[in-house]
Amino acid sequence: xxxxxxxxxxxxxxxxxxxxxxHLLVHPxxxxxxxxxxxxxxxACLCDGQHTVAEIAGQLARRFxxxxxxxxxxxxxxxxxxxxxxxxxxAPDAPDGPAPAFTPTLRGLRLHxxxxxxxxxxxxxxxxxxxxxxxxxxxxxRLLALVDELAAGGGEAVALSGGEPLxxxxxxxxxxxxxxxxxxxxxTNATLIDDAAAAELVExxxxxxxxxxxxxxxxxxxxxxxxxxxxxxxxxEHLQRRGIGERLALAxxxxxxxxxxxxxxxxxxxxxxxAGVRFFPVQRLGRAIAHWPxxxxxxxxxxxxxxxxxxxLPARRLxxxxxxxxxxxxxxxxxxxWWCRLxxxxxxxxxxxxxxxxxxxxxAFGLGDARRDSLAAALASPVLxxxxxxxxxxxxxxxxCRVCAWRAFCQGGCPGSVWLAAGTWYATDGLCEVxxxxxxxxxxxxx
Amino acid sequence: MEPTELxxxxxxxxxxxxxxxKDAPPYDPPRVLTIQGADIQRELGTAHGCSFNHxxxxx
Numbered sequence: 001x002x003x004x005x006x007x008x009x010x011x012x013x014x015x016x017x018x019x020x021x022x023h024l025l026v027h028p029x030x031x032x033x034x035x036x037x038x039x040x041x042x043x044a045c046l047c048d049g050q051h052t053v054a055e056i057a058g059q060l061a062r063r064f065x066x067x068x069x070x071x072x073x074x075x076x077x078x079x080x081x082x083x084x085x086x087x088x089x090x091a092p093d094a095p096d097g098p099a100p101a102f103t104p105t106l107r108g109l110r111l112h113x114x115x116x117x118x119x120x121x122x123x124x125x126x127x128x129x130x131x132x133x134x135x136x137x138x139x140x141x142r143l144l145a146l147v148d149e150l151a152a153g154g155g156e157a158v159a160l161s162g163g164e165p166l167x168x169x170x171x172x173x174x175x176x177x178x179x180x181x182x183x184x185x186x187x188t189n190a191t192l193i194d195d196a197a198a199a200e201l202v203e204x205x206x207x208x209x210x211x212x213x214x215x216x217x218x219x220x221x222x223x224x225x226x227x228x229x230x231x232x233x234x235x236x237e238h239l240q241r242r243g244i245g246e247r248l249a250l251a252x253x254x255x256x257x258x259x260x261x262x263x264x265x266x267x268x269x270x271x272x273x274x275a276g277v278r279f280f281p282v283q284r285l286g287r288a289i290a291h292w293p294x295x296x297x298x299x300x301x302x303x304x305x306x307x308x309x310x311x312x313l314p315a316r317r318l319x320x321x322x323x324x325x326x327x328x329x330x331x332x333x334x335x336x337x338w339w340c341r342l343x344x345x346x347x348x349x350x351x352x353x354x355x356x357x358x359x360x361x362x363x364a365f366g367l368g369d370a371r372r373d374s375l376a377a378a379l380a381s382p383v384l385x386x387x388x389x390x391x392x393x394x395x396x397x398x399x400x401c402r403v404c405a406w407r408a409f410c411q412g413g414c415p416g417s418v419w420l421a422a423g424t425w426y427a428t429d430g431l432c433e434v435x436x437x438x439x440x441x442x443x444x445x446x447x
Numbered sequence: 448m449e450p451t452e453l454x455x456x457x458x459x460x461x462x463x464x465x466x467x468x469k470d471a472p473p474y475d476p477p478r479v480l481t482i483q484g485a486d487i488q489r490e491l492g493t494a495h496g497c498s499f500n501h502x503x504x505x506x
Contacts, residue, residue, distance in 0.1 A: 039476065074477060325493070331488050446481070446486075
């Protein structure tokens with residue numbers, strides 16, 4: 001409770017975001033925001049540690065010709081809300097910002113396990129292949145040992161991918177045994193899924209995520225090769241006949257060639273009874289580098305895509321669950337929490353290389369060789385420790401981030417995609433303006 | 448609507464009562480409108496744009 005002589009103070013540098021007459025307060029350090037009304041924003045401006053509650057209330061009373069006692073009570077109630085939300089300086093336990101680093105452990109780890117580098121397709125945007133390492137070097141026993149280590153250490157999930165994982169002769173046993181121990185995702189192009197494969201996948205309990213890069217054969221096949229669209233949908237039909245139900249999702253890479261079809265892809269998923277769709281921005285990695293002029297998506301195009309996915313689509317209240325996948329678009333974080341999963345995810349390539357992230361597969365960032373190294377050893381690598389520390393320091397080192405109201409949320413964007421696009425950690429990821437517009441938009445849409 | 452501006456008096460300054468304005472705007476008390484970041488986040492999905500992250504569908 002604020003007495004007459006208290007002088008409330010919001011944190012120095014508190015951002016007032018005003019858009020179309022609506023107001024947001026954004027904390028300068030902590031990942032906190034508040035939507036407030038016009039007068040709420042004005043009162044926050046007066047909470048500078050210089051003016052008493054009575055003085056602030058007095059201004060309201062005079063300006064709006066309301067009873068001073070009423071204005072006083074209104075200001076008190078508002079300050080109590082600000083205080084509860086962590087927006088007054090004497091709010092308890094206000095930390096200095098996200099923790100700079102943490103110690104990676106197996107607990108909660110997600111493992112992306114590329115069980116083969118072979119593929120029956122030759123996708124133009126594939127980031128896994130075309131890097132000179134397309135050799136399978138992990139035995140079935142070693143793959144299972146990695147899954148066992150992850151499960152025993154409290155790992156969260158494993159994603160089995162490739163290449164095309166179903167090209168590996170022993171995929172059935174791997175999927176079955178992984179799914180028996182952990183949340184398991186199989187990432188596939190679905191073109192090899194016949195009735196028998198569908199039965200195996202459904203009975204395993206794994207989630208199946210099918211890559212789809214267009215709403216039409218022309219768009220999808222232009223990226224993945226002739227016949228790939230119809231072959232994928234035949235595989236999906238097999239899965240659905242076998243009862244995959246809610247464990248079927250589409251994974252869509254947003255490309256310069258398909259961004260206009262995003263709404264049609266969502267409609268297709270809805271019409272075909274697909275449970276979920278995830279969208280991902282294309283990354284300048286692997287084979288995509290050679291085709292970048294065709295595949296790259298401009299910020300203006302992303303703005304249209306994300307405006308649809310985050311603003312127009314929710315109003316349609318479709319059954320299909322859609323994840324727009326805009327990196328760093330996060331509005332709810334705990335103090336000290338990082339949305340980037342660096343240190344909480346590992347990628348193991350089919351040749352055994354262990355990487356911190358599927359985007360950071362340069363040998364310079366190697367964390368070990370899964371043919372001989374444990375996941376725990378990779379997590380203890382000084383290379384990973386340095387990567388985490390570097391990522392944690394980005395938003396204080398990038399000039400644009402230092403002055404951005406939303407820095408505590410996007411935290412400098414995706415470090416991996418920045419590295420791939422710019423060859424430096426200390427740049428933004430090109431989606432800053434898109435996110436800065438989206439943050440207030442998605443809040444006000446729901447306020 | 449134009450944002451409301453309040454004068455910032457010097458600390459401790461007692462302002463003389465201004466003449467009662469004839470055009471006093473409607474009074475909408477200062478209010479917090481929403482803080483439900485977690486609810487919005489559930490709708491937004493994950494913030495991970497990594498091409499190989501986990502599925503929107505729960506295992």
